[in-house]
Each structure stands twice: as structure tokens, then as C-alpha cells.
Amino acid sequence: MSYQVLARKWRPQQFDDVIGQQHVTRTLVNAIRADRVAHAYLFVGPRGVGKTSTARIFAKALNCGKGPTPTPCGECPSCTAIAAGASLDVIEIDAASNRGIDSIRDLRESVKYASAGGRFKVYIVDEVHMLTAEAFNALLKTLEEPPPHVKFVLATTEPQKVPATIASRCQRFDLRRISARDIVSHLGRIARTEGVELTDEALLAIARGAEGGLRDAESALDQLIAFRGAKIAEEDVLAVFGLVARQTLQEISAAILSGDVGALLAAVARLDETGKDFHRVMVELVEHFRNVLVCLALGGDGAALDVPELEARAVAEQAGGTDPGRVLRIVEILIDAERNLRHALSRRMHFEMALIRSARAATSVSIDQIIRQLNDLKGRLGREGPDDEGGAGGGRAPPDEPPRDPPSGGTRPRTAPAATAGEAPGGPSVVPADPAAGVRAHWPTIAGQIAGAVPALRSHVADAQIAVRPDGSLEIRLSAECAPHIRLLDAPHNRQAIRRCVGAYVSPDTEVRFVADVDRPPPRAPDAPAADASAKDPPARPPRRRDVAKLREQVAEEPLVKSVMERFGARISSLRE
Numbered sequence: 157m158s159y160q161v162l163a164r165k166w167r168p169q170q171f172d173d174v175i176g177q178q179h180v181t182r183t184l185v186n187a188i189r190a191d192r193v194a195h196a197y198l199f200v201g202p203r204g205v206g207k208t209s210t211a212r213i214f215a216k217a218l219n220c221g222k223g224p225t226p227t228p229c230g231e232c233p234s235c236t237a238i239a240a241g242a243s244l245d246v247i248e249i250d251a252a253s254n255r256g257i258d259s260i261r262d263l264r265e266s267v268k269y270a271s272a273g274g275r276f277k278v279y280i281v282d283e284v285h286m287l288t289a290e291a292f293n294a295l296l297k298t299l300e301e302p303p304p305h306v307k308f309v310l311a312t313t314e315p316q317k318v319p320a321t322i323a324s325r326c327q328r329f330d331l332r333r334i335s336a337r338d339i340v341s342h343l344g345r346i347a348r349t350e351g352v353e354l355t356d357e358a359l360l361a362i363a364r365g366a367e368g369g370l371r372d373a374e375s376a377l378d379q380l381i382a383f384r385g386a387k388i389a390e391e392d393v394l395a396v397f398g399l400v401a402r403q404t405l406q407e408i409s410a411a412i413l414s415g416d417v418g419a420l421l422a423a424v425a426r427l428d429e430t431g432k433d434f435h436r437v438m439v440e441l442v443e444h445f446r447n448v449l450v451c452l453a454l455g456g457d458g459a460a461l462d463v464p465e466l467e468a469r470a471v472a473e474q475a476g477g478t479d480p481g482r483v484l485r486i487v488e489i490l491i492d493a494e495r496n497l498r499h500a501l502s503r504r505m506h507f508e509m510a511l512i513r514s515a516r517a518a519t520s521v522s523i524d525q526i527i528r529q530l531n532d533l534k535g536r537l538g539r540e541g542p543d544d545e546g547g548a549g550g551g552r553a554p555p556d557e558p559p560r561d562p563p564s565g566g567t568r569p570r571t572a573p574a575a576t577a578g579e580a581p582g583g584p585s586v587v588p589a590d591p592a593a594g595v596r597a598h599w600p601t602i603a604g605q606i607a608g609a610v611p612a613l614r615s616h617v618a619d620a621q622i623a624v625r626p627d628g629s630l631e632i633r634l635s636a637e638c639a640p641h642i643r644l645l646d647a648p649h650n651r652q653a654i655r656r657c658v659g660a661y662v663s664p665d666t667e668v669r670f671v672a673d674v675d676r677p678p679p680r681a682p683d684a685p686a687a688d689a690s691a692k693d694p695p696a697r698p699p700r701r702r703d704v705a706k707l708r709e710q711v712a713e714e715p716l717v718k719s720v721m722e723r724f725g726a727r728i729s730s731l732r733e
Contacts, residue, residue, distance in 0.1 A: 163374040166346055167209055169230055169239060174206050174213070175342055175370055176334040181210065183329070185226040188217055193224070194327045196299055196308040198284075200315040201331030204369030208248075210331070211280045211309040212238060215246045218307065219274030234274050244272035247279050251286045260287070260294040267298060267306045277306050284310040285317035292319050300325050333368025335462045336360070342370065343377055352381055357390035357402060360464050364440065365397045400427070400437050406470050408437075409444055412486060412511060413478050415519035420511045424504065434507040438494045442487060444471070449483045451475040478518070485517040533719050592622045592630060594661030605657040621673070629667040630658070638672050 168174045171181040180199075187193050197214075199207040216239070218224050221232030228235050237243035249263070263279065271277045287295070299308060299322065310326060312318055340359045347354045354377075362380070366373035376397065384392045394401055404423065411419040427437060447461050452475045454461075461468050475483075493510030500506045595602065603617040621633040658668050708728055711717055720726060 161375070162346060162350075162378045163371050166374060168206065168213065169216075170228070171210075171213055171217070171226060174210055176338045177206055177210065177331050180329045180331060184210075184214055184217075188224050188226045191224075193218070193307070195302050195306070196326040197310070198315070198318070198323055198326035198328045199309065199311045199331060200313075200328060202313055202333055202369060204366075204371030204373075205331045205334055206370065207311040207331055208280065208282060211278075211311060212246070214309065215243075215276075215278040215280070215307075218276045218278065219243075219245055219271075224275070243274070245274040245277050247277065249279065249281045250283065251281050252283045255286045255288055255291060257288065257290040257294050260291040264294065264298050267303055271305055275305070278309065279306065280309045280311065282311045283313065284322075285312045285314045289319075292322055296321055296325075334366075334370045334373075335368075336363040336467075337462060337464055339363040339366055339368075339370060339373045340464050343373055346374070346377065350381070351386060352377075353387045355389050356464070356466060358388050358393050360402060360466065361390050361393040361397075361399055363464070364402075365393070365399050398431070398433055398436065400432055400440060402467065402470075405437075405440055405444055406474075408441065408511070409448075409474060412514045413474060413482075413518050415515045417512055417515055420515060421508065424508050424511065428504055434503040435494065435497045438490060438497055438507065438510070442490045442494055445483055445487050445490065447471045448475045448478070449480060449487060452478075452480045452483065482518050486514045489514045489517060530720065534716065592624050592662075595622050595630065595658060598661055602657050602661075606654055625669075629669055630662060632668065632670050633673040634670060635673065 171185055174181050197211075199211060201207055213228070216228040216230075216235050217226055219234045219238070220228035221234055222229050230236070230239065234243065234245070238246050241248075247266070249259070267277065267279075302308065308326070310318075310322075315323070315328075340356075340363050343359055343362060344354070346352075347359075358380075362373055362376050365376060376393075380388050380392060380396060383396055390401060393399060404427075408420065408423050411417075411423065427434065447463060447467075448471055450461060451457065451471050457472070461471060463471070489510060493506060497503055497506055599620070599622065600618070603620065606617050617634065619635070623631045623633065625631050655668065659666075662668075712721065712728060717728075721728075
């Protein structure tokens, strides 16, 4: 008896034997049971995932001697003839070699005749997208209204090339790639039956090389058995198909995440010495980091990935030491490099540069992280503030510590309750106490605390004017040039700190508002000469040269600047007014 390759020997004969396409087989089984079989189906999917095999099982189910049945017997003349490819009622047409209008005209003529022995004539048109436009037009009417005894199954790997007029007359089924886990399980079953020993690493390597095609995996196993015999290891798979060991991929990815450029260059040299295809390695790296990114999105659950257990554990381990932002930048770099490698003259150089860029992206700090850390730092300074040195530049009290008591007296001033007329005996009515009195009395302390919250207002809050609005709210008026900084006071952490500072001297429900008084001139610098009231315009002061080194020291001592420099190891490169 002649030898039969594994792909044919292990071709599924029942719907339950189809691997990884339960969403398709379940629908077909239910349609047969409910007697709702359509006249035309369109099977879409990559190569080697079971399109033609499913179509043949469907034809057996319709024409079985015990059917129509979702479980064809496999023993009747119709089932055996279809399995052997010799049935006159199942006509398979390769559209890649019979793509002209003449072939479709012959099909239109043959559908008129009754089936030879079965209930239906089933036409399986493989690679239907290869038909010409004229052939599609000739097929259109027959496909829409075929005779009752005719069923069509169209199969294609490129559904976008099938005209919408054809696709709309079919029930479409999308067959997906077979998962690596299902391929490993299926190949293990074949190996046990055939008496072949395969290591787990070898099975995983074959599944990686198949890229979701079960037929490709079965053909690869057939070739390996001929090459190595009854015992197959991972090294045999790598040698025959030019793949990269799983351990090598993990070492390269670990070096990328740690930023170890030396280890990456050494790995590239080893790959080049063994003749590995850099484009193939790049594709596998993209897939690996994609799995890492998915694992991070799932909260570090590697078991949820569509990979075998060994691979899932390695992915979960690497995901635990990084973050999604870094992995996403790595994936973007590798995808661009994979596209460029297809047509590159020096693939090694492009591969090396892509790995180095990925390593830098994995260890560099993103703009989003810098902004987030600066906002956190600013928030802490807004809550805690620098140490109080006294005067206008003094710091604020800690967030959980109440403002200090005023030096005069032993208690904190409070707003006096409003007395009604006639409450004071023997005298006129008592007018309500001024809500701004306590704030005015202790304004130097309050101003220092506010300046710590918003350093941009340090030179302006000391000269503020405090007034009470008709609605009872407290209004703090600053000079006109403070208008651009007023919005800073509305930040949540600043508003909370200012409310603590001012709230100690007014009633708890008093609202505090900051406004820029357009009628107030900006505060006069201490060393500026007083303006001559008789002069129409103040005399122009000659520009003064600043001591840049001294100014740089002053800026470096600002609390926010100092904290940023310490956190990021930064320095002041230039100063601008």
C-alpha cells in the first residue's frame, strides 16, 4: 500500500474532528437538524484551517445514506466515495486554474441535471476570488436561484476580492487561525498514535512555525519524521525550518526590557552565524511583545493567552517587570522595522538598529511619565510647602497642622457673631463685626503661606487689599499684572491650602475670592525711585545688568525647581525673562 501523508491521513471526517472551528461546525449541525440548509455558503479563512475539509464533511452529511444527518456514517457508498474524492455528486472546482467564463458556463449547464445517486449535487469552488469578472457575472444568476438539488460552497483566502453581489447571496463563515495550544494538542495526539516521541519544546516550535495553519503543522511533522525518525527534539525543528529557539527569543526580549545593548549585539551575532532569517525573528519578537502587552492588559494573567503553558509562564514573568507604555513603544518600533526588513539590503544592520532603539525605548522615561511626576511633585509641594522662613517668602503650614495661633493673645481670632438691634443695653444697636478684620490683622502670615502655595504671586500678595462683598464673601484684590496667575489659585490643591490659611480668621462658610484689580498699579520694586508727581511720564530707568550666576543660584533654590532637579538629575541650562 502506498504511503499516505499525515495531512491526508488525519483529515477530519466528522464535524467533531474539525479543530478550532466550533463556531462554524455548530451552525452547520444545527442547520441540518432544523432542515434550514441554505443553498450557498462562503467559507473565508487563511490556508490550512479546514475550509475544504469542512465543505466535504458538509457534503457527506447531506448525502449520507442515513441522512441528512450531522453525523455521517462514513460507511455508506456515498460517504466512502466522497471521502475518496470519487463522488459524482460532489464536484470540486479549483478557481485558480478554471477561472474563465467558459468554466462557469459548463457549471451552469451541469446544474440542470439531477444528482447521480445522492440527494444533492454539491459544488465546492476553491479560491473563488480568482474568477474573472465575466465568470462572476455568469455565476451570479445560478448562485442566486439554483435548482433545489444543488448546493454551493465557495472557499477563499481573500474575501475582499469576492464581489459584493456574490457574497450577499451566500451565508458567510469566517474560519480563524488554529491556536498554538490546539495545534500542540493535535500534534501530540498524532505523535502518540504514530509512535513518535516529541519534546514539548519541539511541539511548540512546530506550532510557531505553522502560524495557525494546521495542515502546515502536519506537513512539518511529516517532514521531521522523515528527517529525524521516531525521536524529535527542538533542535531538529529549528535546524529544518530555520526557526529561533524559544529560549533565544526570551533572552533577546529580556535584554530589550533591561536595556542591555551588549547582550543584544551578541545575540544578533549568534543569529547571523547560524544563518537565521532576521525578518522571521522580527516577526516572532513582535508576536512575543504583543503577548506581553495583552498579559499586562489582563492584569498579568498569562493563562488567558492563546499560547501553551510554557510560553504563558515566560510571558507573565516578563510582564511583571515592565509597564504597558514601554511595551507599546517597543511593539511600534519592531513593527516598523519588520516592514523595512522585507526590502532591506543589509538586514542585520536594520535588525540591530531596531533592537537598540527598542532597548532605549524600554529604559527611557516618557513625556507622560515626566508630566505625571511633575504634577505629583507639585501637588505635594502644594500640600506640604517649604519650611517657613518667615516674611513673604515663608512656607505654608503642613496640611494636617492647623495654622499657628497669632502672637497676641493665646487664642485664634474668630469672627464675632452679628448682634441684633437692642441687644446692647442702654445704647444703640451693635453693628455686625467686620469679617475681614482678622484677615487684615494677620495678613503677613497669611500672605507668606499663600506665596508658598503659588510662588508666582510671591511678590504680589503682600500688597493685596482685602474687602467684603455685599454677599458676605471675602475679596482679595491683587494688582492688574497678577491676572495671568489668578487661575493658578483655582487649582484644587491650591484652593484647599488657601482655604486653610484664610479660614482660620473667618467663619467656616465665608467664601474667599481672588481678583485682579485693573485700577491698581503693579507694586513698586523696593529699589525703584518714587515717581515725580509733577512729571507727565516717569523718567526711564537705565537697564541694569544682572549677575547671571547669582540669578541661577536663586532660581535653583526655588522649592519646585530644586525638587525637579533632585528627582530627575536635571540642571539649569539657560535663563530667559
